[in-house]
Amino acid sequence: MKTVIINGANGYVASNFVRNLLKQHYHVIALVRANKQDAEERMNNALAIMNDGENINTNNLEVYNYSLCDDDYSMDKNILKSIFSSNIDYFHFAASLKYDEKSMDEIFSTNIEGVENSIKVFSKYATTSSRFFYIGTAYSCGRLEGVFKEQFYQNEDISAFRNYYEQSKRFAENIIKGNIEKNGLNAHIIRLSQVVGNHETGITRTDYGIFDFAKRISSLATRFPNEIVRVRVDADSTQNLIPVDTVTQHLTRVVEKNSVPRIMNFVSNRSIQNSHIIETLNQILPLHLIPMKGLEWKDMNQIERLVSVGMSFTESYTSTNIHFETVRRDELLKNPETGPDEKSISEMLRYYIENNLAKKKSKKYEAA
Numbered sequence: 612m613k614t615v616i617i618n619g620a621n622g623y624v625a626s627n628f629v630r631n632l633l634k635q636h637y638h639v640i641a642l643v644r645a646n647k648q649d650a651e652e653r654m655n656n657a658l659a660i661m662n663d664g665e666n667i668n669t670n671n672l673e674v675y676n677y678s679l680c681d682d683d684y685s686m687d688k689n690i691l692k693s694i695f696s697s698n699i700d701y702f703h704f705a706a707s708l709k710y711d712e713k714s715m716d717e718i719f720s721t722n723i724e725g726v727e728n729s730i731k732v733f734s735k736y737a738t739t740s741s742r743f744f745y746i747g748t749a750y751s752c753g754r755l756e757g758v759f760k761e762q763f764y765q766n767e768d769i770s771a772f773r774n775y776y777e778q779s780k781r782f783a784e785n786i787i788k789g790n791i792e793k794n795g796l797n798a799h800i801i802r803l804s805q806v807v808g809n810h811e812t813g814i815t816r817t818d819y820g821i822f823d824f825a826k827r828i829s830s831l832a833t834r835f836p837n838e839i840v841r842v843r844v845d846a847d848s849t850q851n852l853i854p855v856d857t858v859t860q861h862l863t864r865v866v867e868k869n870s871v872p873r874i875m876n877f878v879s880n881r882s883i884q885n886s887h888i889i890e891t892l893n894q895i896l897p898l899h900l901i902p903m904k905g906l907e908w909k910d911m912n913q914i915e916r917l918v919s920v921g922m923s924f925t926e927s928y929t930s931t932n933i934h935f936e937t938v939r940r941d942e943l944l945k946n947p948e949t950g951p952d953e954k955s956i957s958e959m960l961r962y963y964i965e966n967n968l969a970k971k972k973s974k975k976y977e978a979a
């Protein structure tokens with residue numbers, strides 16, 4: 612079976628992908644940075660969480676500690692020679708998902724220098740037929756009007772983006788473009804929209820995007836039950852949400868195929884309206900949210916201001932209706948999943964609030 616090397620392998624999307632690849636008997640090399648735990652322990656923990664505590668066969672998994680921005684990833688040269696010795700598929704997932712100005716250095720060093728260094732390591736050790744896949748974001752479209760095509764876009768000033776994360780991901784794509792053109796890098800870009808839970812089971816293990824919003828609203832409902840709270844959200848705008856099981860199936864298809872388009876937008880065909888997300892939260896939580904486009908700070912009460920401050924990231928995505936091209940994606944996937952419907956998004960939100968948040972609260976009480 613083919614070898615697939617993945618960096619940032621313990622992250623949410625990557626660990627779901629690793630799990631799927633192991634189930635299909637691929638040989639997986641996971642690069643994970645150690646922290647208080649060693650790399651292998653971190654990877655195994657992530658897999659156990661994503662596999663809902665059930666054992667997973669890890670005979671085909673090798674895990675290495677690495678340092679994303681260091682020469683040779685601070686790994687032993689002989690190990691690098693050995694893991695890159697066959698024609699492999701390399702997936703660069705590692706990224707900082709922070710977005711704010713004060714995290715700019717971290718965002719840029721991880722998302723830009725990290726990619727430059729990955730290309731260096733790949734170019735030094737990989738065979739000419741090996742492939743480099745960069746996991747980008749569909750939101751690197753920034754504030755673009757119109758359809759975001761499956762093509763490269765030039766670098767732009769921060770004013771063209773909602774945050775530094777989007778900008779850094781655009782810059783990284785252009786570093787890859789430069790390496791394709793100048794050095795013949797065999798690279799592809801796969802852009803994801805907002806990755807949510809599993810659309811069949813509802814199981815949701817991410818705190819990102821709409822779940823970050825749900826987390827904040829849930830904590831507000833505990834502090835101020837039965838309040839009526841206006842939120843600066845355009846009810847008619849939409850979120851493009853792609854289930855994690857759909858993403859991993861698409862990515863596995865990429866590994867299976869010899870010929871893959873240069874850039875693909877892995878997004879849902881059907882977007883979900885903000886009004887649906889708000890209605891679901893109103894059903895689950897003892898609080899009543901009223902979406903109000905253009906609600907101004909000066910007109911908010913104290914609780915509404917609290918929500919608005921907490922939404923500093925998500926708020927910039929509450930009036931978006933972005934259209935993504937999927938022609939190249941469809942070339943590869945033929946009949947791709949059309950995305951989660953409203954019912955499965957409601958199930959994910961319910962699962963997230965009832966399980967993840969409830970568990971976190973009870974852990975806090977156990978520790979106290």
Ligand SMILES: NC(=O)c1ccc[n+]([C@@H]2O[C@H](COP(=O)([O-])OP(=O)(O)OC[C@H]3O[C@@H](n4cnc5c(N)ncnc54)[C@H](OP(=O)(O)O)[C@@H]3O)[C@@H](O)[C@H]2O)c1
Nearest residue numbers: 619621622623624679704705706721747748803804805806
């Ligand atoms: N989740 C989404 O909705 C979404 C949407 C579009 C695109 N994407 C892209 O998908 C990829 C994975 O996202 P995710 O949601 O799975 O994020 P995640 O769970 O936060 O995973 C990020 C991974 O990157 C690693 N990482 C971060 N900083 C690093 C550094 N300085 N050195 C080495 N490793 C570092 C993390 O390691 P630690 O655990 O050690 O921090 C983790 O393994 C990213 O490239 C992201 O831009 C995600």
